[in-house]
Amino acid sequence: MASPRPVPLQWELQIMSTAPTTGPHAAVSGLQWGDEGKGKVVDLLTRRYDYIVRYNGGANAGHSVVIGDQRYALHLIPSGILHEGKINVIGNGVVVDPAQLISEMDTLAQRGIDIGDNLRLSTRAHLVLPYHKLQDALMEAAVSASRGEHKAIGTTGRGIGPAYADKMHRSTGLRAGDLLDPERFADKLKHVVALKNAMLGATADLAGAEFEPIDADELTEAYLGYGEVLASHICDTQHLLHTGMADGKKLLFEGANGCMLDIDHGTYPYVTSSNCGAVGIYAGSGVPGGTVGRTVGIMKAYTTRVGAGPFATELDDEVGQRIRDRGNEYGTTTGRPRRCGWLDLAVVKYTAAVNGVTELSLMLLDVLAGFDTLKVCVGYELDGKAVEGFPSSSVEYERVTPVYEQVPGFADEVTDCEDYDHLPGAAKQYVELIEQHVGLPVSIVSVGPARNQTMIREAHAPVSA
Numbered sequence: 287m288a289s290p291r292p293v294p295l296q297w298e299l300q301i302m303s304t305a306p307t308t309g310p311h312a313a314v315s316g317l318q319w320g321d322e323g324k325g326k327v328v329d330l331l332t333r334r335y336d337y338i339v340r341y342n343g344g345a346n347a348g349h350s351v352v353i354g355d356q357r358y359a360l361h362l363i364p365s366g367i368l369h370e371g372k373i374n375v376i377g378n379g380v381v382v383d384p385a386q387l388i389s390e391m392d393t394l395a396q397r398g399i400d401i402g403d404n405l406r407l408s409t410r411a412h413l414v415l416p417y418h419k420l421q422d423a424l425m426e427a428a429v430s431a432s433r434g435e436h437k438a439i440g441t442t443g444r445g446i447g448p449a450y451a452d453k454m455h456r457s458t459g460l461r462a463g464d465l466l467d468p469e470r471f472a473d474k475l476k477h478v479v480a481l482k483n484a485m486l487g488a489t490a491d492l493a494g495a496e497f498e499p500i501d502a503d504e505l506t507e508a509y510l511g512y513g514e515v516l517a518s519h520i521c522d523t524q525h526l527l528h529t530g531m532a533d534g535k536k537l538l539f540e541g542a543n544g545c546m547l548d549i550d551h552g553t554y555p556y557v558t559s560s561n562c563g564a565v566g567i568y569a570g571s572g573v574p575g576g577t578v579g580r581t582v583g584i585m586k587a588y589t590t591r592v593g594a595g596p597f598a599t600e601l602d603d604e605v606g607q608r609i610r611d612r613g614n615e616y617g618t619t620t621g622r623p624r625r626c627g628w629l630d631l632a633v634v635k636y637t638a639a640v641n642g643v644t645e646l647s648l649m650l651l652d653v654l655a656g657f658d659t660l661k662v663c664v665g666y667e668l669d670g671k672a673v674e675g676f677p678s679s680s681v682e683y684e685r686v687t688p689v690y691e692q693v694p695g696f697a698d699e700v701t702d703c704e705d706y707d708h709l710p711g712a713a714k715q716y717v718e719l720i721e722q723h724v725g726l727p728v729s730i731v732s733v734g735p736a737r738n739q740t741m742i743r744e745a746h747a748p749v750s751a
């Protein structure tokens with residue numbers, strides 16, 4: 287038998303240097319249905335890292351960062367962009383609407399944020415085109431027309447699902463790198479547009495909507511124009527990250543959406559179309575599995591959800607409205623009012639396990655001030671029996687009854703509190719109840735959107751990356 291070919295030395299060195307370290311790299315992951323405050327935490331952690339990496343989702347994400355009297359809403363650009371000297375990477379797993387990206391770049395530049403070599407876009411990232419947004423809207427309308435409004439997903443309308451579907455279809459997918467080869471791009475787009483026009487026309491009929499066919503030439507011209515603007519940012523980000531890791535650079539992965547919206551592990555079909563949990567990091571960036579040592583799970587002190595789908599602790603009453611008002615719970619991307627409810631620790635325990643979370647960051651605790659009592663869901667019952675694990679079917683999940691623990695509320699406002707020990711006793715009890723039920727330390731407690739409204743409990747962070 288022939289002996290195996292020796293591995294060239296430079297390959298061996300490269301493999302060794304990018305091998306999982308489970309050490310210096312970290313991830314920020316949403317543990318509910320999105321909008322947990324990931325942007326704020328990424329901003330807080332960024333100074334310790336060199337590369338801030340988005341690996342999933344697209345412009346469905348809306349991450350808000352407040353710095354002094356300035357509020358920034360980021361959709362595609364990693365939240366690290368607000369810090370000087372950091373490399374911000376839009377990885378291969380993101381679906382990118384180039385018009386939205388350029389508008390975000392322009393808005394930031396107008397506000398004095400430097401956009402140059404510090405922003406990199408993967409050649410492999412798939413593009414969102416206008417027909418994806420149309421398809422998104424028409425599919426929702428067609429489903430509503432045939433099956434009733436509650437069967438629609440309630441998407442953000444950003445074309446996310448159709449763009450990921452085309453990625454999987456392969457013959458209709460277009461990537462950022464394709465923009466750099468105008469002839470091939472124009473040729474492929476012409477064929478895709480013909481197909482899309484036929485498909486969208488039929489979907490519009492079902493939805494009872496008007497449809498104006500898309501002009502392939504106009505679209506090609508617009509996209510090649512975006513390609514020219516983005517060309518200096520487009521690169522092989524997988525190689526960039528591998529080289530960075532070999533040079534000792536530290537990576538911070540910024541999850542978009544939330545684990546309950548994960549295509550595999552969320553409340554399917556009322557989810558988004560990517561792996562938004564930490565499970566998506568490796569496929570969505572090209573770094574080896576196990577690279578991340580520190581995974582910070584971001585959770586609100588209560589629960590919110592935007593769009594359709596089951597939500598066991600939802601409060602469709604004045605308590606829910608009070609949380610919405612105090613927490614300003616309106617979508618960063620679509621402005622839709624968010625559905626609000628009590629904290630659901632069955633959700634957090636499940637998503638923390640799926641994500642391999644090492645510590646928790648508790649956000650918006652200030653919103654709960656002033657309630658006499660608070661309710662926390664610690665498990666579910668179905669048909670009178672305790673539910674084990676997390677229901678894998680939305681139909682089943684619709685039917686669960688939350689099991690609540692009632693705990694004392696805290697009357698005093700906590701927004702000015704700078705020291706964990708100075709929090710009211712009931713607020714500390716709330717934090718400790720979370721730690722006990724989830725089995726993880728709460729290392730960050732946030733009591734307002736600003737940077738200084740944050741208590742970092744360094745001693746509670748088990749991994750000091």
Ligand code: GDP
Nearest residue numbers: 321322323324325348349350650732733734735
């Ligand atoms: P993301 O999508 O997970 O980044 O979260 P969003 O930015 O969409 O939504 C979180 C909202 O809560 C933003 O408006 C933040 O400025 C705000 N926020 C973050 N932390 C706190 C906090 O501790 N208290 C309050 N009141 N607001 C917060």
Ligand code: IMO
Nearest residue numbers: 320321346347348441442542543557558592593
């Ligand atoms: P961030 O990153 C909250 C929800 C939508 C809808 C479902 C599918 O800000 O936490 P899509 O447009 O992705 O096909 O919509 O997912 N959704 C989010 N909800 N925050 C987000 O992002 C979301 N991204 C998607 O509301 O229910």
Ligand code: MG
Nearest residue numbers: 321348349618
């Ligand atoms: Mg958001």
